[in-house]
Amino acid sequence: MxxxxxxxxxxxxxxxxxxxxxxxxxxxxxxxxxxxxxxxxxxxxxxxxxxxxxxxxxxxxxxxxxxxxxxxxxxxxxxxxxxxxxxxxxxxxxxxxxxxxxxxxxxxxxxxxxxxxxxxxxxxxxxxxxxxxxxxxxxxxxxxxxxxxxxxxxxxxxxxxxxxxxxxxxxxxxxxxxxxAEEPGALGPFDLGSDGGREDLITVAAGGSRQRLSGVAPKSADRYFAMAGKDVFRHAVQRMSASARAVLARAGWEPGDVDHLVGHQANLRITNHVADEVGIPRARCFSNIADVGNTAAASIPLALDQAHADGVLRAGGRVLLTAFGGGLTWGSTVLTWPELDRP
Missing domain, CATH: 3.40.47.10 (Thiolase/Chalcone synthase)
Known part of the structure; x- marks a missing residue:
């Protein structure tokens, strides 16, 4: 039976x-x-x-x-x-x-x-x-x-x-x-995306196989990081906002449910614009960019570490993470902050 x-x-x-x-x-x-x-x-x-x-x-x-x-x-x-x-x-x-x-x-x-x-x-x-x-x-x-x-x-x-x-x-x-999945600290859902057609907006032109196999010696400037600032600003706001809204919908959260928006620390104006687009008060955005700058892939975990150490992130708080970078790439997720010891 x-x-x-x-x-x-x-x-x-x-x-x-x-x-x-x-x-x-x-x-x-x-x-x-x-x-x-x-x-x-x-x-x-x-x-x-x-x-x-x-x-x-x-x-x-x-x-x-x-x-x-x-x-x-x-x-x-x-x-x-x-x-x-x-x-x-x-x-x-x-x-x-x-x-x-x-x-x-x-x-x-x-x-x-x-x-x-x-x-x-x-x-x-x-x-x-x-x-x-x-x-x-x-x-x-x-x-x-x-x-x-x-x-x-x-x-x-x-x-x-x-x-x-x-x-x-x-x-x-x-x-x-x-x-x-229901306990504090559980990650997800996730939203991830990319647009490789705009790869040249954020790039280091020299050093990879495309440049090395081109048969052309790189220019000095090609060895350094380059970014189309105005276009990147616009895409960052659009992509992070859309991704954040998508992941909130999947999680069943409203923008007002978010206690803390911890975004990639690219530029304070970008963070503020994303908050406005999603409908989250700017006061709920955690930012440490003033003290550490844009640390690329390290920026969100560094922000989480500082916000936790400072007592900003408290157990039970609803946190939205969202990022945008070269590729172009973007992604977001959510979690309810768990009980963690502070240093």
Whole structure:
């Protein structure tokens, strides 16, 4: 005789945030330090970006060093040193080959653990969260360390005012564990997207196979990061807003249900415009861009770490994450903030 179906479905296996950590280089670089060389000013930079300082890694420091620092703090926050996989979102790996994540895992004492890089520029951390959630949902992993780490200063033309004042270096990380989709800290749903037809809006032209196989020596400017600022601003607002609305609809949340919008820290004006488009009061946006600049794939986990440490993120708060980056790429997810110890 066939057994009757259960009265309620089994809980859906989900990725639950259980630890958070961050790491910044020791050297802060103020606007005033950049302004003289760039024929600019602190007031000009702040008015257009919302940034007053950023951190640059010192010679001898690599992306993996910052990733290890953030990863170690996230593991400590989670209460256990063990995970089944390490995912590193970065645009600035230590080397073109191999991936940086395995070296980070080994330095954290996780030799033998699955480890790989995720490349989606400033959306990389959200893409990595979705990938980690997939590993957990399919039982390929029970615990995953997800890191966003960048030394973006290595890609910047120091004489380009449009980019060198915006970006900084840093790393942030979270630990995810398998849990119930209904419990605090559970991630999801996700919304992810891309538009490769606009790949040239955010790019480093030289160094890849297309340039190397072109038979043409790269120009000096091609070795540096370049961005079509006005077009990027417009697409960032449009894509992040649409993605945020989509993920809220899938989660069954109204904009008014969101306690905190933690977006990619690209530009304070972008964050404010996204909040306006989605219908979330600007006062509910957490931003640390003034202190750290745009740290690309590291920006959301660094913001989460600071907001948690400052007591802004409290247990039970509903949090919306949304990002936009090169590719073009974009993505969003939601979670209810769990109870975590503060440092």
């Amino acid at each position: 066939t057994a009757p179906p259960p009265s309620r479905p089994a809980p859906h296996r989900a990725a639950v945030l259980t630890g958070v950590g961050g790491c910044l280089p020791p050297t802060a670089v103020s606007n005033d330090e950049l302004a003289a060389r760039l024929d600019s000013s602190d007031a000009w930079i702040r008015s257009r970006t919302g940034i007053r300082q950023r951190y640059f890694a010192s010679p001898g420091t690599a992306t993996s060093d910052l990733a290890v620092g953030a990863g170690a703090r996230a593991l400590k926050s989670s209460g256990t040193p063990d995970v089944d996989a390490v995912l590193l979102a970065t645009t600035t790996p230590d080397r073109p080959c191999p991936a940086t994540a395995p070296a980070v895992a080994a330095r954290l004492g996780l030799t033998g653990t699955a480890a790989f890089d995720v490349s989606a520029v400033c959306t990389g951390f959200v893409y990595a969260l979705a990938t980690a959630a997939g590993l957990i949902a399919t039982c390929a992993a029970d615990r995953v360390l997800v890191i966003g780490a960048e030394t973006f200063s290595t890609l910047l033309d120091p004489d380009d005012r449009s980019t060198s004042v915006i970006f900084g270096d840093g790393a942030g990380a979270v630990v995810l564990r398998a849990g119930d």
